[in-house]
Amino acid sequence: MDNRKSLLAVALILFFLACMTLAPGCGGKRVKGGESPGVAEEELAEETAEAAEGEALPGTSLDEGVTAEGTRRPSGYGFDPQEIGHKEPLEYLQLVDVRWSDHGDYFRLVAELKKLDGSDVENVPWCRAEILEDPTDLPGRNTMLFIRGIHAADIHVASLRPGIGTLTGDPMCFQVSLTTTFSYDGVDGATLHVSKNDKRPHRLSYATSPMRIILDIQK
Numbered sequence: 042m043d044n045r046k047s048l049l050a051v052a053l054i055l056f057f058l059a060c061m062t063l064a065p066g067c068g069g070k071r072v073k074g075g076e077s078p079g080v081a082e083e084e085l086a087e088e089t090a091e092a093a094e095g096e097a098l099p100g101t102s103l104d105e106g107v108t109a110e111g112t113r114r115p116s117g118y119g120f121d122p123q124e125i126g127h128k129e130p131l132e133y134l135q136l137v138d139v140r141w142s143d144h145g146d147y148f149r150l151v152a153e154l155k156k157l158d159g160s161d162v163e164n165v166p167w168c169r170a171e172i173l174e175d176p177t178d179l180p181g182r183n184t185m186l187f188i189r190g191i192h193a194a195d196i197h198v199a200s201l202r203p204g205i206g207t208l209t210g211d212p213m214c215f216q217v218s219l220t221t222t223f224s225y226d227g228v229d230g231a232t233l234h235v236s237k238n239d240k241r242p243h244r245l246s247y248a249t250s251p252m253r254i255i256l257d258i259q260k
Contacts, residue, residue, distance in 0.1 A: 118242040118259050122171035125245055125254075127164070128189065128226070134162060135195045136188065136231045141209055141217055148214040150235055150256040152188060157195065162252035166190050169225075170245040170256050173234075184235045184243050186256045191231040193221040206236065213238055213260045 117123075138153040154162050167189040193203070198219065201207055206218040216236040223232045235258060246255045 117244045118257075119244070120172060120240070120242050122169060123243070123245040124167065124169045125165055125247055126167040126189075128167045128228075130164075131190055131228065132162075132164060132166070133157060133190050133192060133195065134166060134188075135159075135197060136191050137197050139198050139200050139217070139219065139233065141211075141214075141235075143211050144257075146260055148209075148211055148235070148258045148260055150186065150217065150233060150258075152186070152231070152233060152254045152256075154188070154191075154252045154254065161250060163249075165247050165252070166254075167225075168245065168247075168254050170243055172240065172243070182237050182240065184237065184241075184256070184258060186233040186235075186245070186254065187223065187225060187230050188232075188254055189225055189228055189230040191221075192229050196221060196231055201233075213241070214258055 135155045135157060136152060137155050139151070140153075141148065141150045143149075154166065156162055169185075169187045169189075171185055173183045173185050196203070196219070201217065201219040203219050203221050206216045208216055214235050214237050218234045218236070220232045220234070221229075224230060233256070235256070237258065241259050243256060243258045246257075247253060248255060
């Protein structure tokens with residue numbers, strides 16, 4: 042009789058331990074809402090991969106990108122002026138191309154630069170993007186991108202003629218124009234303007250090989 046009681050007690054203990062191991066909330070792994078095991082790990086892996094890929098901050102190199110321009114989209118939209126590059130040492134450059142495109146939730150303007158001898162630019166020129174508050178224009182409807190260190194004679198852009206606006210076909214950022222009369226600290230530069238239907242935040246970044254100054258405007 043004692044042996045039978047002992048065996049029954051051992052069986053109950055083993056049954057209790059099995060429940061502790063397998064039952065949700067009792068020491069085992071809880072699987073949410075009918076999900077198969079491994080879903081949580083896959084989601085975590087995707088989030089980790091996205092975090093590792095990340096988005097480059099304004100002013101950082103975007104060579105590892107995935108967009109049509111071969112760049113990663115930068116983060117940091119804002120209404121305040123943004124600057125990249127360094128004013129010194131000054132290196133005069135050529136502006137060889139300006140292009141733009143619609144990326145769904147943002148409009149992208151790209152200015153491509155070369156050295157005067159036609160080789161690639163290694164150093165990021167000083168650039169400033171800002172929303173112009175011109176009293177002669179509707180406030181906040183013109184975003185300016187100034188690229189320092191470009192003489193008017195060194196602008197070779199087929200897509201734009203200085204002083205003449207070019208329609209983009211985009212309903213929000215409808216026109217791009219180029220001016221060459223503006224200088225900053227007495228240094229010549231090229232100024233690109235994007236005319237918009239409304240005040241929108243922007244972000245400034247660059248890519249290399251070749252050097253491209255990139256202005257994104259949120260739509």
